[in-house]
Amino acid sequence: xxxxxxxxxxxxxxxxxxxxxxxxxxxxxxxxxxxxxxxxxxxxxxxxxxxxxxxxxxxxxxxxxxxxxxxxxxxxxxxxxxxxxxxxxxxxxxxxxxxxxxxxxxxxxxxxxxxxxxxxxxxxxxxxxxxxxxxxxxxxxxxxxxxxxxxxxxxxxxxxxxxxxxxxxxxxxxxxxxxxxxxxxxxxxxxxxxxxxxxxxxxxxxxxxxxxxxxxxxxxxxxxxxxxxxxxxxxxxxxxxxxxxxxxxxxxxxxxxxxxxxxxxxxxxxxxxxxxxxxxxxxxxxxxxxxxxxxxxxxxxxxxxxx
Amino acid sequence: xxxxxxxxxxxxxxxxxxxxxxxxxxxxxxxxxxxxxxxxxxxxxxxxxxxxxxxxxxxxxxxxxxxxxxxxxxxxxxxxxxxxxxxxxxxxxxxxxxxxxxxxxxxxxxxxxxxxxxxxxxxxxxxxxxxxxxxxxxxxxxxxxxxxxxxxxxxxxxxxxxxxxxxxxxxxxxxxxxxxxxxxxxxxxxxxxxxxxxxxxxxxxxxxxxxxxxxxxxxxxxxxxxxxxxxxxxxxxxxxxxxxxxxxxxxxxxxxxxxxxxxxxxxxxxxxxxxxxxxxxxxxxxxxxxxxxxxxxxxxxxxxxxx
Numbered sequence: 142x143x144x145x146x147x148x149x150x151x152x153x154x155x156x157x158x159x160x161x162x163x164x165x166x167x168x169x170x171x172x173x174x175x176x177x178x179x180x181x182x183x184x185x186x187x188x189x190x191x192x193x194x195x196x197x198x199x200x201x202x203x204x205x206x207x208x209x210x211x212x213x214x215x216x217x218x219x220x221x222x223x224x225x226x227x228x229x230x231x232x233x234x235x236x237x238x239x240x241x242x243x244x245x246x247x248x249x250x251x252x253x254x255x256x257x258x259x260x261x262x263x264x265x266x267x268x269x270x271x272x273x274x275x276x277x278x279x280x281x282x283x284x285x286x287x288x289x290x291x292x293x294x295x296x297x298x299x300x301x302x303x304x305x306x307x308x309x310x311x312x313x314x315x316x317x318x319x320x321x322x323x324x325x326x327x328x329x330x331x332x333x334x335x336x337x338x339x340x341x342x343x344x345x346x347x348x349x350x351x352x353x354x355x356x357x358x359x360x361x362x363x364x365x366x367x368x369x370x371x372x373x374x375x376x377x378x379x380x381x382x383x384x385x386x387x388x389x390x391x392x393x394x395x396x397x398x399x400x401x402x403x404x405x406x407x408x409x410x411x412x413x414x415x416x417x418x419x420x421x422x423x424x425x426x427x428x429x430x431x432x433x434x435x436x437x438x439x440x441x442x443x444x445x446x447x448x
Numbered sequence: 449x450x451x452x453x454x455x456x457x458x459x460x461x462x463x464x465x466x467x468x469x470x471x472x473x474x475x476x477x478x479x480x481x482x483x484x485x486x487x488x489x490x491x492x493x494x495x496x497x498x499x500x501x502x503x504x505x506x507x508x509x510x511x512x513x514x515x516x517x518x519x520x521x522x523x524x525x526x527x528x529x530x531x532x533x534x535x536x537x538x539x540x541x542x543x544x545x546x547x548x549x550x551x552x553x554x555x556x557x558x559x560x561x562x563x564x565x566x567x568x569x570x571x572x573x574x575x576x577x578x579x580x581x582x583x584x585x586x587x588x589x590x591x592x593x594x595x596x597x598x599x600x601x602x603x604x605x606x607x608x609x610x611x612x613x614x615x616x617x618x619x620x621x622x623x624x625x626x627x628x629x630x631x632x633x634x635x636x637x638x639x640x641x642x643x644x645x646x647x648x649x650x651x652x653x654x655x656x657x658x659x660x661x662x663x664x665x666x667x668x669x670x671x672x673x674x675x676x677x678x679x680x681x682x683x684x685x686x687x688x689x690x691x692x693x694x695x696x697x698x699x700x701x702x703x704x705x706x707x708x709x710x711x712x713x714x715x716x717x718x719x720x721x722x723x724x725x726x727x728x729x730x731x732x733x734x735x736x737x738x739x740x741x742x743x744x745x746x747x748x749x750x751x752x753x754x755x
Binding site: 158159160161162163291292293294299301303304329330331332333334335336338339340341342343344345346347349350353354359362363368 | 601651
């Protein structure tokens with residue numbers, strides 16, 4: 142294989158009680174990437190459409206992730222990458238992760254799959270470090286592995302794919318305002334009350350159990366964030382209103398996607414997810430803030446090869 | 449039915465990363481209780497063997513739990529309870545919970561089961577409040593429901609039974625020293641670092657996933673307590689030594705049972721659980737502290753009716 146074309150999906154990280162550990166992979170929104178072998182060694186980002194991003198390999202998340210991988214495997218060929226961005230930068234649905242994950246997935250395919258999808262996560266994390274300053278797997282893990290993905294820990298990196306019911310759909314609204322990940326990190330309190338932390342891990346336990354047993358009501362009861370949402374929600378215009386509308390429209394739960402500004406809702410069934418989208422859309426028009434809404438089933442596979 | 453004889457099992461609460469939310473039910477150690485209908489209304493504790501506990505209903509955890517239940521259902525008969533304690537008070541394996549759970553389970557059976565096992569938890573919690581000053585479900589939930597039991601939250605009370613693999617066995621050592629639950633609570637810090645809390649809920653997510661998928665290695669990787677064990681472990685003589693021996697002997701994980709002084713280990717297979725018991729026994733003899741060791745499969749059923 143000399144060239145491969147990929148669908149690199151958007152992802153939702155920080156799923157309420159699963160802050161910093163639980164994410165999921167979307168299916169209807171994602172970038173396209175073409176990864177090609179070249180005779181000349183090294184990595185070149187040859188084309189970027191849809192976003193104003195640096196072409197220099199060392200300043201591009203896809204380039205940096207690819208470099209980390211090639212540095213380890215030292216192939217006797219080079220790589221060219223075309224990136225067609227559809228996920229907006231700064232949206233909170235894993236734009237940089239899609240690029241980083243796509244690059245390493247593509248190279249792995251061109252090399253005959255020396256690594257599993259899980260094993261690719263550590264390379265993709267190098268791209269995330271360029272984008273956000275920290276090597277986190279919150280988005281690259283679901284992008285690569287698909288479905289719901291738990292990052293149990295980093296020492297060593299431990300990625301667990303969580304079985305989930307097929308009837309879960311996500312609704313995502315992206316209010317197009319700028320929220321810096323670094324600023325959203327700064328609003329976090331370094332200390333939390335033990336009482337809140339216990340509630341949080343009780344809910345995470347419930348959420349994981351609900352996913353394994355397709356217990357939608359348990360998923361609903363568990364989708365709360367005691368700790369981070371109260372601090373970050375206020376930076377997202379109309380967050381509480383939108384969350385309330387999502388729940389009133391039948392969503393199982395709603396919260397901040399990643400570090401925002403996107404807001405996600407999870408619903409049982411496409412019809413409910415679309416109703417949530419419809420009602421949110423109606424309410425958000427009043428704000429005057431430009432926004433996009435996506436409805437998607439959970440992408441259980443992760444990155445896909447397309448023709 | 450006029451009389452029922454019960455096996456009321458010991459339980460392990462605060463399972464490492466599942467502090468305050470996750471417990472399990474044991475099978476080889478438990479009290480026996482006989483609960484009988486009487487023509488005279490009211491509740492009488494008629495006999496207690498094996499422990500020096502108050503016979504007065506309002507001062508006895510079984511009595512108080514039974515009162516909470518009868519107060520709600522107002523039956524036209526009374527109840528007599530005989531308690532044969534085998535679980536030592538203050539052991540950290542749910543001695544008071546066994547009595548509270550047994551009383552309400554027995555009454556429920558004599559009444560034709562108006563309540564499910566889960567619904568009985570809230571009555572049994574009233575007994576726990578007498579014993580420890582707080583209405584917690586950590587031990588009464590696994591005693592009543594069996595298996596691994598998650599207390600997702602208290603508002604409203606939400607008990608979830610977690611599927612678990614059949615090959616899990618517990619080893620418990622009870623060093624016979626006195627540790628007051630109230631004192632062990634006082635050593636907890638009201639604030640914890642967000643970083644530790646995230647590690648804890650990552651591990652709890654991993655543990656729940658490991659239980660559902662019978663992934664013993666994941667259970668092993670997840671059985672850590674970042675928050676409470678470092679504070680409480682030092683009050684239990686040779687805690688670190690015993691934990692180390694358990695892990696070296698092949699246990700998947702080990703930690704404090706309840707608020708101590710008992711130490712639990714979980715192993716795959718009876719043979720390993722017995723090896724853990726053997727090695728711990730050998731090491732603990734040197735301390736001069738009296739102790740008991742139990743090996744048990746997980747009791748997936750909870751309280752049992754016996755003849």
